[in-house]
Amino acid sequence: MSTKPKVSLRGLFKIFGANGKEALQHVKNGMGKEDLLAQHQHVLGLQDINVDMQAGEITVVMGLSGSGKSTLIRHLNRLIDPTDGEIWVDGEDVMKLNEDELCKIRQDKMSMVFQKFALLPHRTVLQNAGMALKVRGESEETQNSEAMKWLERVGLQGFENHYPAQLSGGMQQRVGIARALTANTDIMLMDEAFSALDPLIRTDMQDLLLELQQELHKTIVFITHDLDEALKLADHLVILKDGAVVQQGEPQGILLNPADPYIEDFVSDINRARVLKVSSVMGKVKKGAKYAGDVQIGDNLESMIALSNGETGKIYRVLDGKEVIGQLDMLDLVKSLVPRISSGKG
Amino acid sequence: MAFYDGLFNTLGLKEWCSQGSSEAPMSMADLLAKGKGEEVTGPLFPFPSLDNLNESCGNISQTRDVTKGIEEGFLAIKPAMKTVLDPITQPLSWLLDGALWTFEAVPWFIMIPILLAISWYASRSKAVTIFVAIAILLLALVDHYDVAMQTLSIIFVCTGISVLLGVPIGIAMSKSDRLQKSTVPILDLLQTLPSFVYLIPLIFLFSVAESKLYGIAIILYAIVPVIRLTDLGIRLVDKDVIEAANAFGMDSKQRLVGVELPLALPNIMAGVNQTIMMSLAMVVIASLVSAPGLGVNVLRGIRNLELGVGIVAGIGIVILAVILDRVSKAALSRVDMTHKTH
Numbered sequence: 001m002s003t004k005p006k007v008s009l010r011g012l013f014k015i016f017g018a019n020g021k022e023a024l025q026h027v028k029n030g031m032g033k034e035d036l037l038a039q040h041q042h043v044l045g046l047q048d049i050n051v052d053m054q055a056g057e058i059t060v061v062m063g064l065s066g067s068g069k070s071t072l073i074r075h076l077n078r079l080i081d082p083t084d085g086e087i088w089v090d091g092e093d094v095m096k097l098n099e100d101e102l103c104k105i106r107q108d109k110m111s112m113v114f115q116k117f118a119l120l121p122h123r124t125v126l127q128n129a130g131m132a133l134k135v136r137g138e139s140e141e142t143q144n145s146e147a148m149k150w151l152e153r154v155g156l157q158g159f160e161n162h163y164p165a166q167l168s169g170g171m172q173q174r175v176g177i178a179r180a181l182t183a184n185t186d187i188m189l190m191d192e193a194f195s196a197l198d199p200l201i202r203t204d205m206q207d208l209l210l211e212l213q214q215e216l217h218k219t220i221v222f223i224t225h226d227l228d229e230a231l232k233l234a235d236h237l238v239i240l241k242d243g244a245v246v247q248q249g250e251p252q253g254i255l256l257n258p259a260d261p262y263i264e265d266f267v268s269d270i271n272r273a274r275v276l277k278v279s280s281v282m283g284k285v286k287k288g289a290k291y292a293g294d295v296q297i298g299d300n301l302e303s304m305i306a307l308s309n310g311e312t313g314k315i316y317r318v319l320d321g322k323e324v325i326g327q328l329d330m331l332d333l334v335k336s337l338v339p340r341i342s343s344g345k346g
Numbered sequence: 347m348a349f350y351d352g353l354f355n356t357l358g359l360k361e362w363c364s365q366g367s368s369e370a371p372m373s374m375a376d377l378l379a380k381g382k383g384e385e386v387t388g389p390l391f392p393f394p395s396l397d398n399l400n401e402s403c404g405n406i407s408q409t410r411d412v413t414k415g416i417e418e419g420f421l422a423i424k425p426a427m428k429t430v431l432d433p434i435t436q437p438l439s440w441l442l443d444g445a446l447w448t449f450e451a452v453p454w455f456i457m458i459p460i461l462l463a464i465s466w467y468a469s470r471s472k473a474v475t476i477f478v479a480i481a482i483l484l485l486a487l488v489d490h491y492d493v494a495m496q497t498l499s500i501i502f503v504c505t506g507i508s509v510l511l512g513v514p515i516g517i518a519m520s521k522s523d524r525l526q527k528s529t530v531p532i533l534d535l536l537q538t539l540p541s542f543v544y545l546i547p548l549i550f551l552f553s554v555a556e557s558k559l560y561g562i563a564i565i566l567y568a569i570v571p572v573i574r575l576t577d578l579g580i581r582l583v584d585k586d587v588i589e590a591a592n593a594f595g596m597d598s599k600q601r602l603v604g605v606e607l608p609l610a611l612p613n614i615m616a617g618v619n620q621t622i623m624m625s626l627a628m629v630v631i632a633s634l635v636s637a638p639g640l641g642v643n644v645l646r647g648i649r650n651l652e653l654g655v656g657i658v659a660g661i662g663i664v665i666l667a668v669i670l671d672r673v674s675k676a677a678l679s680r681v682d683m684t685h686k687t688h
Binding site: 077079099100102103104105106107108110111112114116117118119120121122131132134135136179183189 | 584586587589590591592593594595596597600604605608609
């Protein structure tokens with residue numbers, strides 16, 4: 001793709017401590033996180049982050065706790081200032097903005113959904129949802145009608161006059177999402193938005209997000225520590241470890257070709273049949289093959305196994321719409337289900 | 347022969363010391379001893395205090411010179427302070443006198459319903475309002491209505507000003523750690539200094555005939571809790587909510603008015619409650635410097651040993667305190683900003 005990325009991070013460093021600039025030199029000279037903490041009492045938050053986030057895509061940043069993912073997302077709207085590096089949003093250097101311009105860009109371009117919901121407890125659900133418009137100084141009528149529209153969209157009609165504390169966690173997060181949608185910004189930042197919810201509701205919310213994304217095509221930056229969630233949502237997956245990007249790219253690619261043992265360990269636990277798609281394992285059409293049937297490129301492998309009844313001898317023709325683009329050997333499929341064993345373990 | 351003579355001799359300061367010495371008796375004890383014709387005998391090893399050192403070396407000041415110095419220093423800056431403080435604090439006198447006049451001028455059959463209406467509006471509680479009605483009628487029955495109204499008018503003005511000044515100070519403190527660090531010792535001082543002590547410089551500064559004298563004393567004493575709890579309340583606002591406010595681009599004013607103050611309100615109200623209680627405590631002491639009201643009767647009870655007068659006035663103050671406390675507490679409990687209960 002030749003289009004300019006919507007959000008772009010260039011050489012981003014964040015060091016927590018009294019004298020970050022000085023500590024930065026040590027890091028640039030190759031000092032690690034542990035040494036920096038032991039010798040200089042500074043915490044390395046992020047090191048040399050280079051990520052492009054494309055318009056209309058969901059970019060998922062995944063990492064374990066302490067990997068710097070929440071720090072990373074707060075750099076996009078400068079809730080945290082970087083020690084070094086550039087942040088570009090819509091071709092604008094966010095680092096060059098003054099206080100007022102920063103408020104403006106936060107109002108107009110970015111909205112945020114928080115892990116702990118962070119709703120205003122003294123405002124009703126309706127007022128919470130319309131908060132971004134109120135900050136922008138829109139009329140109360142617009143606030144309420146817009147807020148109402150999105151509350152209905154996330155399934156909260158009838159609750160608009162309740163207060164956040166009267167709602168369950170899942171409903172509160174729906175308010176959080178409605179609040180971000182009402183802001184009607186191109187970019188949505190979601191900081192572990194679903195991590196505090198129980199698994200069933202989490203699945204619901206993921207489906208809701210994908211459904212909304214189908215029609216809205218926002219640029220979403222999603223933070224999570226859950227690989228299944230990351231694989232389900234991501235168009236572009238960024239994996240963080242100790243504040244550095246270990247691997248980024250298309251999720252299927254990462255799953256099939258993990259770049260290092262850390263990621264191999266990570267991906268070895270998940271249900272590959274559900275995540276991998278036909279497109280990732282299919283081969284070229286060979287002449288003379290006998291096809292047991294036609295399948296679509298977007299089908300996942302789980303449905304293929306069900307279709308073939310578990311027989312490994314079958315070969316299917318792969319279609320993209322109506323066009324034939326390849327074939328799928330069930331034997332390849334079965335092989336791809338075995339995770340590549342971490343090289344460290346022999 | 348004083349104990350520390352030897353010390354100054356060995357230090358070679360004998361000459362310097364003798365410059366300031368005088369043979370005149372320096373204290374009442376000296377004078378009495380001289381009269382009896384005997385030498386004062388102190389303890390075996392006296393502490394090297396100013397007075398004891400002075401006995402050996404006349405050039406060292408005595409402790410009474412220190413207190414005298416403070417007094418002279420204060421008197422020296424007094425004219426300057428007076429020119430600055432007098433005009434600034436003049437409106438306080440007008441307010442206090444005006445409120446006093448109003449509370450006295452409005453006849454009881456209008457005043458009592460107004461007070462009850464305020465109680466109802468603040469507390470929305472039938473029980474509290476009925477209690478206030480009974481309490482006021484009881485006070486009026488024993489002819490303490492007028493003095494109670496005087497006390498109430500003073501509290502009304504002083505609490506109002508304390509809140510008007512205290513809340514902004516508290517907000518400023520919550521925004522700046524440095525300001526908080528420098529203000530807290532002053533607040534500690536105001537709270538721990540015995541209330542009589544800061545009446546002393548005020549008496550020097552202002553005439554006892556002016557009502558602002560007791561007004562300032564009450565405000566200084568009572569403003570502390572509202573400052574402290576405003577500061578605390580704003581600092582206790584959930585950091586996640588503040589972060590959300592920032593993320594949606596609120597500027598500092600929108601954040602203060604829309605998020606911080608409403609969420610800090612329960613704490614601020616608790617501060618106001620404490621401020622009311624403390625100004626009521628101070629109003630009695632302030633009667634020493636001509637504050638009218640129930641305190642005057644208490645003072646009369648002490649001065650003239652009129653047991654009954656003192657006790658009735660004291661109970662009157664208790665009743666007033668309970669009224670103010672119940673009404674403000676009921677108002678406080680009504681401020682449930684999070685709506686946790688349906």
